[in-house]
Amino acid sequence: MAKRTVSIYDIAKLAGVSTATVSNVLNEKGSYSAKTRDVVLKIAREQGYVANFAAKSLRESSTKTIALITPDVSNDFFSTLVLKVEGLLRAAGYTSYICNTAGDQEREAHYVRDLVSKQVDGFVYIGGRTHVPHEVASDLPVVHIDHRGSSGMSREAFVDNDLPRMGYDMTKTLVDHGCKRVALVSVSASAYHGDEQDQKTGYVQCLYDTDIQLDKNLILEGPHEQPSLLEAAQLVDECLDMGYSFDGVVALGDRVALGVVNALKHRGIGVGQDVLVIGMDDSIYSRVSTPAISTIRRHTSQMAQRGVDALLAMLHDKELPEPRIVVSHEVIERATTLGA
Amino acid sequence: MAKRTVSIYDIAKLAGVSTATVSNVLNEKGSYSAKTRDVVLKIAREQGYVANFAAKSLRESSTKTIALITPDVSNDFFSTLVLKVEGLLRAAGYTSYICNTAGDQEREAHYVRDLVSKQVDGFVYIGGRTHVPHEVASDLPVVHIDHRGSSGMSREAFVDNDLPRMGYDMTKTLVDHGCKRVALVSVSASAYHGDEQDQKTGYVQCLYDTDIQLDKNLILEGPHEQPSLLEAAQLVDECLDMGYSFDGVVALGDRVALGVVNALKHRGIGVGQDVLVIGMDDSIYSRVSTPAISTIRRHTSQMAQRGVDALLAMLHDKELPEPRIVVSHEVIERATTLGA
DNA sequence: TTGAAAGCGATACCAC
DNA sequence: GTGGTATCGCTTTCAA
Numbered sequence: 001m002a003k004r005t006v007s008i009y010d011i012a013k014l015a016g017v018s019t020a021t022v023s024n025v026l027n028e029k030g031s032y033s034a035k036t037r038d039v040v041l042k043i044a045r046e047q048g049y050v051a052n053f054a055a056k057s058l059r060e061s062s063t064k065t066i067a068l069i070t071p072d073v074s075n076d077f078f079s080t081l082v083l084k085v086e087g088l089l090r091a092a093g094y095t096s097y098i099c100n101t102a103g104d105q106e107r108e109a110h111y112v113r114d115l116v117s118k119q120v121d122g123f124v125y126i127g128g129r130t131h132v133p134h135e136v137a138s139d140l141p142v143v144h145i146d147h148r149g150s151s152g153m154s155r156e157a158f159v160d161n162d163l164p165r166m167g168y169d170m171t172k173t174l175v176d177h178g179c180k181r182v183a184l185v186s187v188s189a190s191a192y193h194g195d196e197q198d199q200k201t202g203y204v205q206c207l208y209d210t211d212i213q214l215d216k217n218l219i220l221e222g223p224h225e226q227p228s229l230l231e232a233a234q235l236v237d238e239c240l241d242m243g244y245s246f247d248g249v250v251a252l253g254d255r256v257a258l259g260v261v262n263a264l265k266h267r268g269i270g271v272g273q274d275v276l277v278i279g280m281d282d283s284i285y286s287r288v289s290t291p292a293i294s295t296i297r298r299h300t301s302q303m304a305q306r307g308v309d310a311l312l313a314m315l316h317d318k319e320l321p322e323p324r325i326v327v328s329h330e331v332i333e334r335a336t337t338l339g340a
Numbered sequence: 341m342a343k344r345t346v347s348i349y350d351i352a353k354l355a356g357v358s359t360a361t362v363s364n365v366l367n368e369k370g371s372y373s374a375k376t377r378d379v380v381l382k383i384a385r386e387q388g389y390v391a392n393f394a395a396k397s398l399r400e401s402s403t404k405t406i407a408l409i410t411p412d413v414s415n416d417f418f419s420t421l422v423l424k425v426e427g428l429l430r431a432a433g434y435t436s437y438i439c440n441t442a443g444d445q446e447r448e449a450h451y452v453r454d455l456v457s458k459q460v461d462g463f464v465y466i467g468g469r470t471h472v473p474h475e476v477a478s479d480l481p482v483v484h485i486d487h488r489g490s491s492g493m494s495r496e497a498f499v500d501n502d503l504p505r506m507g508y509d510m511t512k513t514l515v516d517h518g519c520k521r522v523a524l525v526s527v528s529a530s531a532y533h534g535d536e537q538d539q540k541t542g543y544v545q546c547l548y549d550t551d552i553q554l555d556k557n558l559i560l561e562g563p564h565e566q567p568s569l570l571e572a573a574q575l576v577d578e579c580l581d582m583g584y585s586f587d588g589v590v591a592l593g594d595r596v597a598l599g600v601v602n603a604l605k606h607r608g609i610g611v612g613q614d615v616l617v618i619g620m621d622d623s624i625y626s627r628v629s630t631p632a633i634s635t636i637r638r639h640t641s642q643m644a645q646r647g648v649d650a651l652l653a654m655l656h657d658k659e660l661p662e663p664r665i666v667v668s669h670e671v672i673e674r675a676t677t678l679g680a
Numbered sequence: 681t682t683g684a685a686a687g688c689g690a691t692a693c694c695a696c
Numbered sequence: 697g698t699g700g701t702a703t704c705g706c707t708t709t710c711a712a
Contacts, residue, residue, distance in 0.1 A: 005478065020693095024692095052690070058394040059689080073423075076414070268710085288602075359706075360685040361681085398688050
């Protein structure tokens with residue numbers, strides 16, 4: 001293990017050739033004899049040579065690196081998307097830089113600056129709601145996946161679900177099972193307050209379409225200060241303590257749904273019988289629950305694929321076929337709406 | 341928003357000074373008049389100037405970037421550690437590169453090569469078990485947190501828990517509550533087979549110390565092919581189906597514990613009454629469960645802190661006070677050992 | 681206080 | 697097939 005980092009120049013000297021030739025061999029470009037190639041490769045291996053990425057990207061003004069910006073990697077839904085996007089990018093020869101903003105706009109702005117400085121080739125926003133214009137001299141392509149907001153860049157694409165329809169379908173599922181009083185529970189991080197208004201629109205619309213009277217007391221919205229699980233349980237408790245009742249719950253998020261289920265179980269209310277519950281995102285939380293929670297599957301593979309496709313198209317300066325992509329979703333029914 | 345990326349040279353020309361002066365102003369180094377500073381800063385801001393990181397790190401041969409290598413960011417315990425380490429490093433002026441190896445040694449080797457090429461200043465391994473010697477010319481400091489394996493680098497530090505003692509304490513907790521037949525359930529990723537042997541040692545030792553006969557039929561070990569939750573449930577089912585019985589379960593991991601709890605509940609066995617269960621890591625899984633699962637808290641903040649301290653010490657070429665750091669753990673009792 | 685110029689490591693054009 | 701050399705953007709030394 002050499003102490004000092006070995007450069008292309010060292011290889012050239014040891015091999016008795018020029019740096020140009022070494023570069024050619026190492027990158028399999030240009031032409032060189034088989035003998036030269038063997039010598040160069042052998043010496044490079046012996047010396048533990050690794051190309052200096054800084055020099056390379058300075059010269060090529062490209063890093064083959066994409067920044068993934070997400071508010072919360074500990075959120076199962078986001079992290080799934082992040083992992084899928086990362087995998088697809090890797091397959092396309094790009095490295096990903098995963099940035100966790102924790103919903104902090106200032107931190108995000110700082111990140112963006114840093115990333116532009118680090119010469120990333122593009123941005124992918126995954127989840128959340130931010131509006132941090134990129135106030136730096138760059139013209140990088142940006143893709144937003146399940147992300148409300150714009151970067152102000154000229155080359156942007158958006159991949160999303162039809163959120164109002166999602167809220168509609170969740171509500172409709174409960175109504176179809178006979179629910180007459182459907183509550184809505186939503187816990188949003190303070191930084192994203194109002195994050196889930198689109199789903200709420202669908203909820204309201206569905207109630208209207210099915211001639212169910214909207215009851216404002218059944219719209220339970222809370223900030224995301226403690227874990228959303230506890231927050232949700234608390235909202236349900238408060239609602240019931242005040243004497244309101246419901247026979248169905250649309251929970252905007254599986255974690256929220258799990259909190260609701262726990263609170264109901266705790267009160268001896270039959271989840272899946274007395275009260276039906278549906279969550280959102282088909283995350284681990286909906287599956288570990290007993291009873292298992294009905295939810296909305298959002299087709300993350302497709303979202304990741306479409307997003308990466310759009311990004312690659314922009315990176316290669318191709319025509320963008322569709323700047324706003326809508327991916328379908330699907331209702332997954334489990335015990336909390338089907339009963340035992 | 342300028343189209344072309346603006347360099348220090350552009351700023352210098354516009355400000356009517358030299359690049360050296362611009363560099364000084366921007367880095368608050370050397371000396372310059374207040375007037376020069378104001379002009380330079382104003383122009384830099386107007387032009388949306390961002391330093392080219394590649395050029396900077398090429399010149400300084402330091403990137404102020406640390407690579408964090410972890411097998412599985414979707415594991416709550418690892419991701420907590422990753423986030424804490426990242427936070428501490430950020431506070432110290434370092435950026436983190438988060439690398440998810442998925443337990444794949446080849447992928448890890450590839451990563452390491454890439455990271456050395458990218459001129460990271462150091463490595464932190466978080467979790468898992470790998471032994472990928474760094475076969476590249478570098479002499480970077482490496483810290484291992486809850487990670488079995490060595491990089492072969494000359495400057496290394498290790499932060500860990502006392503794993504045998506952990507297994508011992510888990511088992512002892514159950515025995516202290518009166519358990520006589522204690523099962524051990526372990527689900528390890530195939531890549532890390534035998535990952536949890538250390539805890540098993542403690543389990544065996546505890547049984548020996550408390551005069552409980554070790555029953556090999558109660559040691560349930562499975563590979564981690566499907567989600568460990570299901571795997572664990574299946575192991576429990578198989579064991580019971582074969583007619584073996586137990587009154588306590590040491591589950592090596594909270595996800596495993598949750599699977600065990602679900603399987604037992606499903607059979608109508610009173611968890612916390614008929615059978616006591618203890619998990620490990622104090623992750624989200626132990627808290628979302630009903631009944632809540634007793635577990636081992638591993639003091640991740642302290643692990644992160646000690647690890648980062650060691651890394652910074654090595655980066656600054658200080659004396660390393662302690663190459664092998666052992667962090668304490670703590671038994672957290674909840675409903676699965678305390679009953680309702 | 682300011683500036684000219686060398687050099688970090690790799691690439692690529694253009695001679696040979 | 698091979699090599700000399702300008703170049704990417706920035707920092708830093710040394711002189712002015």
